[in-house]
Amino acid sequence: MTPHPYQDLTPSQLDTLGPEVRRIDVREPDEFTGPLGHLPGAELVPLGTLEAAAASWPREQPLLLICRSGGRSAKAAQALARGGFRHLYNLAGGMLAVREPHAPQR
Template sequence: MHTITPQEVKQRLENGEKLTIIDVREQEEVALGMIPGAKHIPLMEIPQRLDEIPQHSETILVCRSSNRSGRALEYLEAQGFTGLVNMTGGMLEWEQL
């Protein structure tokens, strides 16, 4: 499983990179804040919303602690997606930056 730290994501955003970030948390969690530019697709909706996720380019998956995003990554890889990256530490770590 490919991973990236919240610090690396923040640095790349600050450098002006346009990243594809999918936040798989629930609605009440994202209401408390999201990474700028992230797209919200709750984990349980991913199977119905596959067409909204790039199939073969870098896509960073984010959740609260990196557990659900890891599950999303494994599911998407099983569907043939490539370029997936799990943000370690999740939003708990992001909020400490």
């Protein structure tokens, strides 16, 4: 078994995900609409409500978990893995990494 029940993805790998991957943002509503914004197509499911919300979701559906820095989404991925989900991705670095300006190439 792998050390993590999920795979970390960097913001540059987001384009590799197909349309079948559901984007779940586990931040609070004020963060979702705040300065960092959210990914296109992301659904807001705050971490505290995630397990109840996910109870009716198909276990085979791939899920990308998103938060501010990657910590809460990693916890969310672990909780979902315990719930039987098998295709989980964590956005490493979270929305901070998505919004971080890329260093100019020299």
